[in-house]
Amino acid sequence: MRPVALWDVLVDLGDLFRAYQQRDQPDQPDLALLADLQERRARAFTTWADVACDGALRWESRRAQQAAATTRLQHQQRTGGIPGDGGPAVTRLLTVPAQWEHARTVLAHVADHARGPFL
Numbered sequence: 001m002r003p004v005a006l007w008d009v010l011v012d013l014g015d016l017f018r019a020y021q022q023r024d025q026p027d028q029p030d031l032a033l034l035a036d037l038q039e040r041r042a043r044a045f046t047t048w049a050d051v052a053c054d055g056a057l058r059w060e061s062r063r064a065q066q067a068a069a070t071t072r073l074q075h076q077q078r079t080g081g082i083p084g085d086g087g088p089a090v091t092r093l094l095t096v097p098a099q100w101e102h103a104r105t106v107l108a109h110v111a112d113h114a115r116g117p118f119l
Contacts, residue, residue: 006051009044013037031075038068 042064049057
């Protein structure tokens with residue numbers, strides 16, 4: 001790969017990271033997307049390190065790989081499943097989106113079965 005192409009890949013990744021940080025819902029991170037970006041960053045740094053024979057770039061690649069692994073683990077813990085298995089193995093009530101869905105389900109059930117008016 002040519003150095004110019006590598007530079008273009010890293011600039012593109014920088015743009016993607018900035019776009020991720022400027023999303024409409026920064027309080028609800030898309031950890032799977034962030035892990036994918038970190039993995040792409042690691043591959044780019046590995047390629048650049050191979051071309052440039054630069055140990056610092058290899059170190060950056062390892063850091064990005066560790067960040068991707070950590071982010072994937074956080075995603076797994078929030079969703080309750082293994083990434084790529086099609087969904088959570090167990091519905092966990094301690095994750096924010098799951099709590100919202102559970103609360104909506106409980107409130108809908110109470111509203112449907114209440115003997116009197118439900119506020």
